[in-house]
Amino acid sequence: MPILRLAWMSLLNRRLTGGLTLVSIALSVMLLIGVERLRVDARESFANTISGTDLIVGARSGGVQLLLYSVFRIGNATNNMSWKSYLDIASMPSVAWTIPLSLGDSHRGYRVLGTNPDYFTHYRFSRDRGLTFTQGQAFDDLFQTVLGAEVAEALGYQLDDAIVIAHGANDVGYARHEDKPFQVVGIMEHTGTPVDRTVHVSLEAIEAIHIDWQSGAPIPGLSISAERARKFDLTPQAITAALIGLKSRIATFKVQRAVNGYTEEPLSAILPGVALSELWGIIGIAENALPIVSAFVVLFGLLGMLIALLTSLNERRREMAILRSVGARPSHIFTLVMGEAAALTLAGIGLGLTLLYGLLLLAQPIVESRYGIHIALSGPTRHEGLLLGIVLLTGLVVGMLPSYRAYKQSLADGLSIRV
């Protein structure tokens, strides 16, 4: 169709404004799809923080709060659950495995988690991925620790290094368990979850470092050495929470009901999936705001095209009159401008996607090694395709205005060249 060739030649003739328009559309499309991808990936990695765990049990509290401190290590439990309750629940017939969690101490800004070796065998994240070690293995002695990937990386720890745990969440000089250092025996692989930011020790170790402490401070005059501490009964009195795996999913609600109705002390059992989506609902406001912002950016990109096309019309009136004189119909004039709008929008989408994939390709190895998150370089998803379709459609609708104007103008001007 020769008129489209003309549209193309005309566009080439105005390559500076055309190019700038194209770039602004491309950048806005890149932003739109990039943000969309980020949003989906963030939601996915959020949902992947924990998997395989059927119930999380802790002292009675809201589901989100329990999830926050037990899985995300954010905030503190207001109450503990007793060791006896834990054992009771662990011995329920439908329970396959349990992981006790004891939180409260920290090491240089990273939370310390007291647990048992079951943690390393049963904890799952990201659709059934288990924990693995880059170096060493799980602890099997009292004063040994396993570090999450980020902890080891950020603090530069190697195997066999000695670290000192601080009392409470704030690592301040006077509240350190200086007399009982831990030996690093394992460093874990990146998971992209809070596990990376956790220092793992045994439940007994948590007891041991607090033997000569009371109410958050060392008992004056009492000092029990690391070696002597081993002689004490280090069975914990209480833990913060427990992760529970069931033999069969069907039992989930039965066990949940049993825990919630536990008579010895008030406990809550929550389904991690439910709590996760509840939590996502709270922080999801940003999730909704982001696409709206990028939609506006796209709209502004297309508005730029509208302005460029409208301003070009006046200087192109002569061109239109010449075309009319050789027999171009007003509909041709419409097509001429419309073709330009379509070409700009399509090329903008193409260039935007190219830029985005280029960027992802560059970022992929960096993100993978730093955060352990694998960015899939898959083609546009259905939803992204839909978004691109809407962009194209909007571009065409925006293009209608100058096209219609050119159409009317060419009808009114006829063969007279007025500039």
Added chain:
Amino acid sequence: MKEKHERGSHSSRAGENVVAIRDLSFRWQPQAPIVLNIDRLGIDNGERVFIEGPSGSGKSTLLSLLAGVSVPQKGELRVLDRRLDQLSSVQRDYFRAHHIGYIFQMFNLIPYLTMVDNVTLPCQFSKIRRDNALRRSNTLDAEAMRLLDHLDMTRGDMLHRPVTALSVGQQQRVAAARVLMGAPELLIADEPTSSLDADLREAFVRLLFQECEQAGSTLVFVSHDASLEKLFDRTIRLAEVNAARPESTQEH
């Protein structure tokens, strides 16, 4: 032989009117004053007609009627045996594409097309003119080159220059090549020489005549330059045929 046949087909209409106007009346807007009110006007096949009249008297308006861009509100407008006043606007656009070559006063060329593409442009919109052109040469580009060569526009690097880098006179010659492309029956020129100097004007008009004669086309030529008048077969003084008196009429 082909050329003869072409001319033959035209001359079979010899003596017939290429343009025939009766009781025509035209105004630009419903409330605007009547610009043209022509009782009777005829232009014969193969004629070279000079149209003269003061500024604002409706010369360009008449040409836009002949080219089928505007239609009279009243009366009969027959061009090449078609009642333009009865055709739809799309039909008139086709009519113009097929049968009419139009030259503007200046700025005839599309800046982003090459000289040859500018010349072949009419063939993009009319199969008839493409076929006519291909009857003379093997390709459209070859026909464009033939015409440009006639008009002395193929010397040096002129062909490869952007058309905006041509002098006004050169641009007008390229425009002439374009209207001649595909031998349309009616050539219309609206002050095509007013931006040329005196020597060039006459040369340009003679060139146009020569090509018209070869193609067997009729030429309607508007100009304010009375010195060109003598070259034409006939002069139409618009003030004499037009009963309407548009407001801004003034002697030049």
